Amino acid sequence: MPMTITEKILADHAGKDMVKPGELINVRVDLALGNDITAPVAIREFERIGVATVWDRDRVALVPDHFVPNKDIKSAEQAKMLKEFARKHQLTNYFEVGRMGIEHCLLPEQGLVGPGDLVIGADSHTCTYGGLGAFSTGVGSTDLAAAMALGETWLKVPESIKFIYKGELKPWVSGKDLILHTIGDIGVDGALYQAMEFTGPVIEALDMDGRLTMCNMAVEAGAKNGIIAPDEITRRYVEGRAKREYVFYNSDSDAAYAAVYEYDVSQIEPQIAFPHLPSNTRPVSQSTGVSLDQVVIGSCTNGRMEDLRVAAGLLKGRKISDQVRLIVIPGTQEIYLQAMREGLIEIFINAGGAFSTPTCGPCLGGHMGILAPGEKCLATTNRNFVGRMGHPESEVYLASPAVAAASAVLGRIAHPEEVA
Amino acid sequence: MKKLEGKAWKFGADIDTDAIIPARYLNTSDPAELAKHCMEDADPAFPAKVQPGDIIVADKNFGCGSSREHAPIAIKAAGVSCVVAATFARIFYRNAFNIGLLIFESPEAAAGIAEGDRVAVDVESGVITNLTRGEEYRATAVPPFMQQIIAAGGLINYVAERVKK
Numbered sequence: 199m200p201m202t203i204t205e206k207i208l209a210d211h212a213g214k215d216m217v218k219p220g221e222l223i224n225v226r227v228d229l230a231l232g233n234d235i236t237a238p239v240a241i242r243e244f245e246r247i248g249v250a251t252v253w254d255r256d257r258v259a260l261v262p263d264h265f266v267p268n269k270d271i272k273s274a275e276q277a278k279m280l281k282e283f284a285r286k287h288q289l290t291n292y293f294e295v296g297r298m299g300i301e302h303c304l305l306p307e308q309g310l311v312g313p314g315d316l317v318i319g320a321d322s323h324t325c326t327y328g329g330l331g332a333f334s335t336g337v338g339s340t341d342l343a344a345a346m347a348l349g350e351t352w353l354k355v356p357e358s359i360k361f362i363y364k365g366e367l368k369p370w371v372s373g374k375d376l377i378l379h380t381i382g383d384i385g386v387d388g389a390l391y392q393a394m395e396f397t398g399p400v401i402e403a404l405d406m407d408g409r410l411t412m413c414n415m416a417v418e419a420g421a422k423n424g425i426i427a428p429d430e431i432t433r434r435y436v437e438g439r440a441k442r443e444y445v446f447y448n449s450d451s452d453a454a455y456a457a458v459y460e461y462d463v464s465q466i467e468p469q470i471a472f473p474h475l476p477s478n479t480r481p482v483s484q485s486t487g488v489s490l491d492q493v494v495i496g497s498c499t500n501g502r503m504e505d506l507r508v509a510a511g512l513l514k515g516r517k518i519s520d521q522v523r524l525i526v527i528p529g530t531q532e533i534y535l536q537a538m539r540e541g542l543i544e545i546f547i548n549a550g551g552a553f554s555t556p557t558c559g560p561c562l563g564g565h566m567g568i569l570a571p572g573e574k575c576l577a578t579t580n581r582n583f584v585g586r587m588g589h590p591e592s593e594v595y596l597a598s599p600a601v602a603a604a605s606a607v608l609g610r611i612a613h614p615e616e617v618a
Numbered sequence: 619m620k621k622l623e624g625k626a627w628k629f630g631a632d633i634d635t636d637a638i639i640p641a642r643y644l645n646t647s648d649p650a651e652l653a654k655h656c657m658e659d660a661d662p663a664f665p666a667k668v669q670p671g672d673i674i675v676a677d678k679n680f681g682c683g684s685s686r687e688h689a690p691i692a693i694k695a696a697g698v699s700c701v702v703a704a705t706f707a708r709i710f711y712r713n714a715f716n717i718g719l720l721i722f723e724s725p726e727a728a729a730g731i732a733e734g735d736r737v738a739v740d741v742e743s744g745v746i747t748n749l750t751r752g753e754e755y756r757a758t759a760v761p762p763f764m765q766q767i768i769a770a771g772g773l774i775n776y777v778a779e780r781v782k783k
Contacts, residue, residue, distance in 0.1 A: 222763050239647045239687055247778050265645060272645035322685040322709055338687035338713035344777045352763065386632050387679040391708050420682060422708055475632060562641040562684070581683060583636040585659040590640075 200450035202358040203425055204393040207333040207447055211316040219357040219456075227257070228442070229311055230345040231319030233301055233558075234262035238279045239339035240320055244346050251287050253349035259291035259310060260284050261301040264558045269565035299530025299556045302326040302414060302498035306406075307530055312436050313428040314445030318342070318351055323498050323580065325421065328413035329406060330436065331428030331446060336417060356422045357456035358393040358449075363400035365464035370614040372508070373408030374500060374578065374598040376400070377415045378469035379461070382479030390420035392456060395449065400463050401426055406435040407504035414499045415580050418476040470576075470611060471596035474584045482601055485611045489521065492575040493606040494587075495599050496527030496554075497561045500578035503533050505599040510542040512603035512617055513549040519609025524551030525567045527559060551606070563587045569594075576605045620741040622699040622720070623749075624671035628733035633660055633676050634683035635710065639692040641684075649695035652688050656696040670697035673739070675731045677703065681710025690719040700739055702746060702757070704728035715764050716773040722746060727755035 199216055201209065209217040211225040232240050237260050244252075252258045260280045265273035284292030291310060298304065302323050305311045313331035317324060322336035337351070345351045361380060381388070394416045401409070409426050416424025428446045436444060468482040495501075495509050506528060518524050526546045528534040534556065537543050543553050560567030561579040569575055569588030574595065577587065582594035595611065604612040637660040639652055646652070657664040657674075674693065680703035681689060690713050693701065700720035714721045722739060727746045731737055735750040744757035760768070770776035 222761060235641075235644050236685065236687065239691075242647075243774050246774050248781055264641075270645060276645060276647075320685055320687075322683065324685075336685040336709050338685050338709060338716060340687060340716035340773050341712060344773055347777060347781065354761075386682055387705065387707070390679065390705065417709075420679060420707060562636075562644075564641055564644075581634075581636070583634045583659075583683060585640050585642075586636050588642075590659050 200452040202393065202395060202449045202453040203331065203427055203447045204333055204358055204395065204423060205355060207314060207316055208353065208355055217355045219355050221355045222352060223355060224350055224352050225316055226350050227318055227345050228315040229257050229259060229317045230342055231259045231261065231301060231305065231317065231321065231324060232342050233264050233321055234266060234277045234280055235264045236320030236339045236342065238276045240342040240346065241279055241283050243340050243343035247343065247347045249347045252346045255288050256290045258289055258346050259305060260289060261293050261298055261304060263298060263300050264562065265564050266557060267295050267555065297531060300498045300501055300558055303501055303529025303533065306330060306410060307532055309436065309439030309441045312440045312442060312444035313432055314447050318345055322417045323414050325416045325423050326410050326414040326498060328416065328423050328425035329409035331426060331432055333423055333425065335423045356391055356393045358395050359389055360395050360397060360455045360458045362398040362458065362460040363463050364398050364460065365400065365462040367400060367463050368467060370468055370600045371463065371466055372598045372600065373404055373411040375466060375469045376463065377412040378471050378479050378596065379466050381415065381419045381477045382469065384419055386418060386475055386477045387420040389416065392421055394419065394421045394424045396424065396426050402429060405504060406431055407502040410502065411499055415476065418580060468598055468601050468613060470601065471582055473582050473593040473595065476580065476582060476596060482611065482613045486613065488574065488595065488611045490576050490605055490610055491521070491573040492523045492525065492567060492569065493602050494525050494560050494567055494575060494577040494579060495602045496529065497558065497579040498529065499580040500599050501527055501529030503536055505578065506533065506537050506542050509599040509603040510545040512600060512614060514545050516549055516607050516617065518550045518606040521609040522606050524549065524606045525554060525560065526551050527554045528556055530556055560587055576602055576611060578602050621738055622671065622741065623736065623738040624673045624699050625669065626673050626675045626731050626733060626735045626737045627664065627668065628731065629660055629674060629676040631677035632679045632682055635681055635686050635689040636683055638681065638689040639686065644686065644688055647688060649691050652692035653695035656692040665696065668696050668698060671699045672697065673737050674698055674701045675728060676701065677728055678705045680706050682707035685709045687713045687717060690714045690717050694719045702727050715767050718772040722757035724755050724757040730755060
């Protein structure tokens, strides 16, 4: 029977020849992940299970990234729990400040996740790794605790929805714009419990950073996972990085889908998600009246090398508006170093921006860029819920790094072509 | 047979986990602390007015957004006996079962119940009774495997039993 890429990965990890949507299965996990917010709860629950140690010390990754470098004493206590647990169980993949990065930028970069993997993480954006052709999904702390003990978890096989992107991309339109447009089309529960499979010539030509961005935001449509078939671009990305063997899976041409959406991307311009839902999207040309107090470039969605290059390209030789704070946050230390080598950090600083050590920080209203009542921020992050970046009366607008850079220059939401 | 009864607090569609428990309080996972801020960004008065046994009733996609288990923990620790919604977001749904917060999916109940109604829920049959309006609704059946998790008292107890065998 024909299967989708998601179904094939799940079947192999369940030790079955085939699986069908709706089926409850027990699957082997290749990597289980937690961060400084979710792992403390998982560690407490793990200790109640009654096992001596984790199932595999190479396959449990703990990445303190949300409130680190520790923003206050309570956050420090949470981060300390991770460090002590990692030491006690001799985890190979614990990442201290200075060696860490935002989890979903770090793990692909370090080759700790790869094509064909099944990964669960106590963070909703774990779905990012679908960009590599992996099945990966967010779970809660208790699920993480169980997986740390058993090396397996239970899943319901999701139906798949196929998204086909055709046509020629307009200038300045990125993976971020494609996924925002898609969420705007189907809604924040448009793919509830389902797999979003991104296909078509536009995806085949999209670089890995753009693919990771698209899969990262699948959860904003309610999806269980986002996934893109691995190809030469994938192979080039994982070669030299992968720490384990990987497998390329592909959907059968006659696999069954719950729905198929087709987009002509030549009709799509850069997108803005207005407060307070990622689905509340408008084309940038209809959004230029919004003045801004802050611009954030970074996060697990858009804190990668290509994102910083695009933003710096627009900011080179320019000053940002007096009205605006610009905060740029690289996804990992390696990205930080590379940005330094390429002279990008100098561009951001000369433009009047701040450049930070890697952290999730402002994306979830943690630290490093919290908003006061009435303030408006345009961010390359993934959520714009009420109070997401600070005071409940502040506002977050989501967009691509190119739109963010142009908007920082003009002090209002701007199309990149206005400053390019 | 276990029956829950309480006053309904009504919320709209797409209530996200940042509204249920804002990230500014996630530097702790102490249930009592989290309960003090439960639903704060959806209704700032909620933590003060909710009474033990009360029921949250919401429209579609309740609990969308982050994977923070702090969300169902805050609701449970605030004394809420169960959540009834038209639909639940995926991770919240799992988390609720795993930690033993009772949730019931029922579009009819979400539409029929108004704020302040007295509501009774029969946990096993999933029958939801609106005592104020004399109406009855049915919740979507829970898969047998998830019933086992509930019967064990949450996922960790279930796994601990398995590990012992």
